[in-house]
Amino acid sequence: MSRAVTLATARRVIQQLRRDRRTVAMLLVIPPALIGLLKWVFDGEPGAFDRISVPLVGLFALILMFLTTSIAMLRERTSGTLERLMTMPLAKLDLLAGYGLAFAAVAMVQAGVTCAVAFGALSIDAAGPVWAVVLLTVASALLGTALGLLFSAFASSEFQAVQFMPAVIMPQLFLSGLFVARDRLPELLHTVSGALPFTYAYDAMATMAVDGAGSDVWRDAGVVAVSILLALALGATTLRRRTA
Amino acid sequence: MLLPSIAERQVPGYQGAFLLRRDIHGEVAFATIMQFDSLEVRPRPTRGREGTEVDRPVDEFIVYRNLMSSRRSGPAITVDVLEVKRGERQVLPGVSLEVPPGQVTGLLGPSGCGKSTIMRAIVGVQIVAAGHVMVLGAPAGSAALRRRVGYVTQAPSVYADLTVRENLQYFARVLGVTGDRVDAVMTAVELTRHADSVTGNLSGGERSRCSLAVALLGEPELLVLDEPTVGLDPVLRNQLWETFHAQARTGTTILMSTHVMDEAERCDRLILMRDGRIVAQGTPRELLERTGSDTFEAAFLALAEGVAA
Numbered sequence: 107m108s109r110a111v112t113l114a115t116a117r118r119v120i121q122q123l124r125r126d127r128r129t130v131a132m133l134l135v136i137p138p139a140l141i142g143l144l145k146w147v148f149d150g151e152p153g154a155f156d157r158i159s160v161p162l163v164g165l166f167a168l169i170l171m172f173l174t175t176s177i178a179m180l181r182e183r184t185s186g187t188l189e190r191l192m193t194m195p196l197a198k199l200d201l202l203a204g205y206g207l208a209f210a211a212v213a214m215v216q217a218g219v220t221c222a223v224a225f226g227a228l229s230i231d232a233a234g235p236v237w238a239v240v241l242l243t244v245a246s247a248l249l250g251t252a253l254g255l256l257f258s259a260f261a262s263s264e265f266q267a268v269q270f271m272p273a274v275i276m277p278q279l280f281l282s283g284l285f286v287a288r289d290r291l292p293e294l295l296h297t298v299s300g301a302l303p304f305t306y307a308y309d310a311m312a313t314m315a316v317d318g319a320g321s322d323v324w325r326d327a328g329v330v331a332v333s334i335l336l337a338l339a340l341g342a343t344t345l346r347r348r349t350a
Numbered sequence: 351m352l353l354p355s356i357a358e359r360q361v362p363g364y365q366g367a368f369l370l371r372r373d374i375h376g377e378v379a380f381a382t383i384m385q386f387d388s389l390e391v392r393p394r395p396t397r398g399r400e401g402t403e404v405d406r407p408v409d410e411f412i413v414y415r416n417l418m419s420s421r422r423s424g425p426a427i428t429v430d431v432l433e434v435k436r437g438e439r440q441v442l443p444g445v446s447l448e449v450p451p452g453q454v455t456g457l458l459g460p461s462g463c464g465k466s467t468i469m470r471a472i473v474g475v476q477i478v479a480a481g482h483v484m485v486l487g488a489p490a491g492s493a494a495l496r497r498r499v500g501y502v503t504q505a506p507s508v509y510a511d512l513t514v515r516e517n518l519q520y521f522a523r524v525l526g527v528t529g530d531r532v533d534a535v536m537t538a539v540e541l542t543r544h545a546d547s548v549t550g551n552l553s554g555g556e557r558s559r560c561s562l563a564v565a566l567l568g569e570p571e572l573l574v575l576d577e578p579t580v581g582l583d584p585v586l587r588n589q590l591w592e593t594f595h596a597q598a599r600t601g602t603t604i605l606m607s608t609h610v611m612d613e614a615e616r617c618d619r620l621i622l623m624r625d626g627r628i629v630a631q632g633t634p635r636e637l638l639e640r641t642g643s644d645t646f647e648a649a650f651l652a653l654a655e656g657v658a659a
Contacts (some may be wrong), residue, residue: 114523118512125511125548186507190564193473195496196524347491348477350436 107197115196115204119178120211133174133216137166138223145228159230160239160315161284161308163220164246167213168304169275171247175209175254176267183258189349198342202255206248206338213247214240233318242314242323245330246307250275252337253303259344278304283312303333424487426451426572426603427472432481434467441467442626444481449605449619454598456617457607458650464626465607466504469574472605473501486571497525500565504576506557507564510550514541514560517549518567525568535563538593540586555582562590566597573597575606579613591616614646622653629653 123130141163148155182188191201217240224230225239232239257274261267281291281299288299288309299305310326427449434442442464449455457465470476471483474491483490486498508517518532536542539559544552549560562578573594579587591613594604598618606617614620615634622629622637630637630653634646643649 110526111524114520118509118516118520121516122509122511185510186503186505187509189475189503190501190507190521191524192475193496193499193501194521194524195493195526348475350477 107199107203111196111200112203112207115201116207116211119205119208122178123208123212129174130212133170133212134219136170137163137216137220140166141220141224141230142228145230156231157312157315158284159224160232161282161311163217163224163239164243164307164311165279165284165304167216167220167243167247168250168307169271170216171209171213171250172254172257172275173268173271174212175205175251176258176261176270177264179205179255179258180261180264180267188345192345192347198345199338201345202338202341205255206251206334209251210244210248213244213251216247217243232315234314234323235319238314238319238323239311242307242311242327245327245334246304246311248334249303249307249330249337252334252341256337256341256344259341275304278302281305282308284308303330303337306330306333424451425449426486427605428482428484429468429472430482430484432468432471432483433479434464434471434476435479440626442471445626445628447621447628447631449603449621451603452598452601453618454594454604454606454616455619455621456614457605457621457623458611458614458646459607459609459623459629461609463623465609465623466576467626468623469501469576469605469607473499473574497568498571500568500570500573502558502561502565502573502575502578504580506549506554506561508549508557508560510557511548513546513548514552514563515545517560518563521564522567527567527569531567531569535566538566539563540589555586558582559586559590570602572603572605575604577607577609579608579610587613611646611650622650624654629656 141159144159144162145155182191188201221236221240221243225232225236253274257270258267261270281288281295281302282305283299288296288305291299306326306329310323310330313320313323313326425448427447429445429447431444431446432442433440433444445464445468447468457468459465467476471478472485472490474483474485474495485495488494509520512520514536515532518535519529522529522532533542536545539562541556541559541563544556549557552560558578558581562575565573565575575594579590582590594606595616598604608614614637617634619631619633620637621631629650630640632640637649637653638644638646641649641652643652
């Protein structure tokens, strides 16, 4: 791996994104707008909203980043630039880490804007500190990026890439504990949910919202971090220098 | 790792340079005398392989290295009974060919005859079923070749949402070459005027020139070009051909595919293909003489029918 190549790749991805102003605007506006809408929807049930608002901030970041990255990576494959890069002195992890780094920067801005709106304008309350919520939101966004990079390998068109969002993200959402607490899930589903990374992201953010930051939260965050690295490493194995 | 080192001095009474070169692995040390009069050699400090500053002019090393590799006795590319399958279909049933160094070799044939597949195998991105491909003395696709081979795919493989300069700057960083190469290749393909235009807004021809410029960045010893002149106007096509020949004069080996028969005469050597098989190999003159034809169109037809019969 080369640090120069990784940084060059991150810079290039940011340059590409910057040229697409509408996408940038949507990445920054949609999550806070959705949180605002939800607060309004839960107007009559403020208790329920307090429990789910913080995890949902993370969920929106995860979904948007998953879609953005999988499409970006798919373009790289279909435009022939990936094939060209594979004939150049570039390690597969340089490419993936470059993407990860670029979208981490975007995620940080996104999480900052979302949290500023949520905790400022919407005066949402979390038991834990705001910076910790921002950090967990960035972690969720990065998880979305890493999963997007991995699953884009199995899509050969944009249509397929979009279908992977419900296929990959929705089950994780259903089993995370948002709808039914994990200990009340059927046994098999409980076991499966323990193997899904979003479960830990949700758990960390839900705990943060209700009980505040504690060692449980950081253990969960650690699991999320390991999942991100694992997904990136798996993503690297799906990048092939030789194709049919 | 040792950096390529060149000891250079003028030899009295000799029009040229006396070069002593140590191989990048430090294995080979030898001296040679060569004529440089036809070459423009501009000394320029360049970043070395490991990112360190090399105070010796690497340009001269590259010219020298390419000339040496073109004078090496063996071919630049050897394809030995290459088989490629795509699903059940046999795309290449067992192709063998050789590409001499320091020349422009044209791979001619109708579209779908397997030209791109052979080129993909040579740059090491094609899954092959059987056979061997050796490139510049190393197995095709090996890591050592990634700085020595430039590849241009048929569709322009550049980022449509970046400007010409941004594209070149990115690939220059990946290749570890300095920023002045970016300006040099833009001049070579005449895109300086469009340096800050977004590539996606350029015409098809301009986009393929941008893609070609990327391949020239690393001053590769071998250029593999898949239909580089498709869709270009005659003036531009002429200019690109001059660029190719200028590259070949510095010792660069060029393998390019085309399905335009009138480009055949501009190649130093031709490989005619049809349905995944090599129909004929030789210099343009040889092929015309062998078939007694006036045009390459006629020669190709004669040779293709000869195979079918």
